[in-house]
Amino acid sequence: MCGIVGYVGGGQAAEFLVDGLYRLEYRGYDSAGVATLDGHGVLHLVKTAGRVDRLQARLERAPAPGAMGIGHTRWATHGAATDANAPPHLGGDGSVAVVHNGVIENHAALRQRLLADGYRFLSETDTEVIAHLVDHCLKGAGPDADLAADGYEALVAAVAEALAQLRGTFGVAMMFRRRPGVLIAARRGSPLIVGVGRGEHFLASDASPLVGRTGRIVYLGEHELAVVTPGDLRVVHRDQGRVRHRVEQLEIDSGQVELGPFDHYMLKEIFEQPETIRAVMAGRIDHDAATAKFGGLNLAPHELRAVDRFLMTACGTSWHAALVGEYQMEALARIPVEVEYASELRYRNPPLCGHPLVFAITQSGETADTLAALREMKRKGYCTLGLCNVVGSTIAQESDGGIYLRAGPEIGVASTKAFTSQCTVLAMLALYFGRLRHLSFDAGLRVIEQLEQLPEMVAGALETNDAVRRIAEKYAGCDNFLYLGRQFNFPTALEGALKMKEISYIHAEGYPAAEMKHGPLALVDANTPSVFIMPQGPVYDKVTANLQEVKARGGPVIAVVGRGDTEAASLADDVVEVPNVDDFLQPIVSVVPLQLLGYHVALLRGCDVDKPRNLAKSVTVE
Numbered sequence: 001m002c003g004i005v006g007y008v009g010g011g012q013a014a015e016f017l018v019d020g021l022y023r024l025e026y027r028g029y030d031s032a033g034v035a036t037l038d039g040h041g042v043l044h045l046v047k048t049a050g051r052v053d054r055l056q057a058r059l060e061r062a063p064a065p066g067a068m069g070i071g072h073t074r075w076a077t078h079g080a081a082t083d084a085n086a087p088p089h090l091g092g093d094g095s096v097a098v099v100h101n102g103v104i105e106n107h108a109a110l111r112q113r114l115l116a117d118g119y120r121f122l123s124e125t126d127t128e129v130i131a132h133l134v135d136h137c138l139k140g141a142g143p144d145a146d147l148a149a150d151g152y153e154a155l156v157a158a159v160a161e162a163l164a165q166l167r168g169t170f171g172v173a174m175m176f177r178r179r180p181g182v183l184i185a186a187r188r189g190s191p192l193i194v195g196v197g198r199g200e201h202f203l204a205s206d207a208s209p210l211v212g213r214t215g216r217i218v219y220l221g222e223h224e225l226a227v228v229t230p231g232d233l234r235v236v237h238r239d240q241g242r243v244r245h246r247v248e249q250l251e252i253d254s255g256q257v258e259l260g261p262f263d264h265y266m267l268k269e270i271f272e273q274p275e276t277i278r279a280v281m282a283g284r285i286d287h288d289a290a291t292a293k294f295g296g297l298n299l300a301p302h303e304l305r306a307v308d309r310f311l312m313t314a315c316g317t318s319w320h321a322a323l324v325g326e327y328q329m330e331a332l333a334r335i336p337v338e339v340e341y342a343s344e345l346r347y348r349n350p351p352l353c354g355h356p357l358v359f360a361i362t363q364s365g366e367t368a369d370t371l372a373a374l375r376e377m378k379r380k381g382y383c384t385l386g387l388c389n390v391v392g393s394t395i396a397q398e399s400d401g402g403i404y405l406r407a408g409p410e411i412g413v414a415s416t417k418a419f420t421s422q423c424t425v426l427a428m429l430a431l432y433f434g435r436l437r438h439l440s441f442d443a444g445l446r447v448i449e450q451l452e453q454l455p456e457m458v459a460g461a462l463e464t465n466d467a468v469r470r471i472a473e474k475y476a477g478c479d480n481f482l483y484l485g486r487q488f489n490f491p492t493a494l495e496g497a498l499k500m501k502e503i504s505y506i507h508a509e510g511y512p513a514a515e516m517k518h519g520p521l522a523l524v525d526a527n528t529p530s531v532f533i534m535p536q537g538p539v540y541d542k543v544t545a546n547l548q549e550v551k552a553r554g555g556p557v558i559a560v561v562g563r564g565d566t567e568a569a570s571l572a573d574d575v576v577e578v579p580n581v582d583d584f585l586q587p588i589v590s591v592v593p594l595q596l597l598g599y600h601v602a603l604l605r606g607c608d609v610d611k612p613r614n615l616a617k618s619v620t621v622e
């Protein structure tokens with residue numbers, strides 16, 4: 001949701017800005033724009049509703065020259081996706097240009113004040129409020145505060161004064177018409193990264209635009225403001241004044257953000273799963289102690305031993321992974337787990353006794369509800385762990401400890417590889433906590449053996465691609481799908497249904513298979529396929545009975561079964577065979593054909609697989 005880029009250096013800013021905005025497209029947006037400042041002090045503003053392609057076409061007709069600039073992809077919150085509301089926005093008479101991620105909660109009150117002060121608004125956005133407010137504070141600092149030869153002190157003070165009046169979250173980047181050669185960026189609750197080049201600096205709201213430009217990055221921390229010039233970077237904290245910044249290595253290579261031989265990022269990411277599962281386990285298995293090991297838990301062994309319940313919180317696909325984790329923890333560690341939507345948890349007041357450990361599970365590490373739930377739990381004094389994919393993300397920074405998913409950038413809006421990495425980490429955590437308690441050495445080794453075979457098993461599940469494509473051709477015209485599974489595969493059913501609905505716009509529901517009889521069975525007819533997830537295991541016979549109930553009512557059945565299952569093959573209309581694994585790992589294998597089914601159906605229906613309508617990759621608003 002929304003993306004920021006910025007450049008100051010010796011090259012043509014627009015070239016980086018547009019390229020960076022293309023790289024940020026995956027986050028979801030509905031308008032885009034850039035502002036550059038040329039050597040004559042002329043500010044060029046080019047913006048449009050719609051895709052970056054349209055912005056690019058506009059720039060071909062009206063180029064934006066200059067060696068510094070800012071750019072943005074906007075996902076509409078305040079005001080529709082129109083040219084007027086498209087970013088960047090100017091403050092005063094064009095003294096300052098601003099781009100902004102996040103939401104300013106007191107924008108209406110600020111707008112009223114600024115209107116009373118004579119400011120004229122050209123858009124409905126909260127970003128324009130920031131731009132005018134900065135201009136107002138600059139003017140309040142004296143007639144030429146923006147020009148003061150004081151190492152930008154007056155400029156920074158005016159920006160800080162404006163930011164202090166904002167309620168809500170923001171990542172902002174701005175530049176000043178009368179002060180070429182300096183960008184100011186700041187964050188509160190919305191990420192910003194500075195890329196350090198030779199005689200140039202880049203800004204971006206996530207690392208993808210920086211790949212191939214520089215390998216050296218600085219994550220801005222909460223309440224930090226950066227003064228960025230071609231040759232210098234200075235970071236100032238709201239309360240601590242100037243602070244030393246740490247330059248880190250960017251650990252993403254260009255192969256990870258390019259499509260390669262695949263038609264879509266979603267397909268690429270589905271096929272990356274054997275590798276991403278291998279990566280999430282690398283160095284985290286301790287054969288000698290028959291357990292898992294993690295570097296970043298930041299808890300002493302006696303504190304971990306004392307944990308007597310888990311509260312897992314997340315949204316969407318990550319919430320489904322938490323449900324898988326609930327079954328895994330109960331089975332391997334025998335520790336009670338509560339799973340709660342982050343959007344609910346943030347406003348709930350659950351009584352948690354004993355020594356709970358709170359998990360915030362998130363691919364992006366920026367989901368607004370998950371972040372708010374994490375903060376609320378921290379405020380109450382609970383110990384928190386972040387299971388995040390994006391390195392340096394806000395939730396990764398704010399959790400007491402954490403485990404990175406190491407899945408690499410997930411660019412397709414529909415989450416795939418992050419889900420299987422989350423489930424794998426949760427299985428490893430279940431092993432770890434199990435081994436702290438009752439799980440024997442031999443049982444631990446058996447779990448490790450299964451985990452180590454997992455990448456190969458997922459590779460086996462990918463072999464279903466052709467079969468799944470044929471099934472998709474048969475059912476792509478249906479308007480409803482049901483997904484049914486039990487125990488470990490109840491969350492798999494939910495995840496399969498979510499994949500289908502979000503990219504193909506087909507109505508799809510997931511249920512525990514036995515719940516069918518309590519209502520959803522009424523939906524079954526010849527045009528409503530039911531996808532049963534039923535690998536061999538303790539509930540196989542029960543699910544087979546549920547399958548027969550659907551068949552008896554004329555519903556077509558697609559069954560995802562373990563290899564060699566002839567019984568289900570004789571009952572179902574279509575069968576997809578996946579490798580057999582222990583039940584605690586089944587969701588990681590069984591979800592693969594469901595991801596592929598969603599993908600192929602969406603493709604056959606002509607949907608934009610990587611950028612489904614109305615959705616954003618990183619949901620940074622409540």
Ligand code: F6R
Pocket residue numbers: 315316317318319361362363364365366367370413414415416498502617618619
């Ligand atoms: C579905 C999907 C979303 C995300 C959800 C949480 O495919 O991608 O449901 O899972 O928005 O996002 P993260 O994991 O980034 O917190």
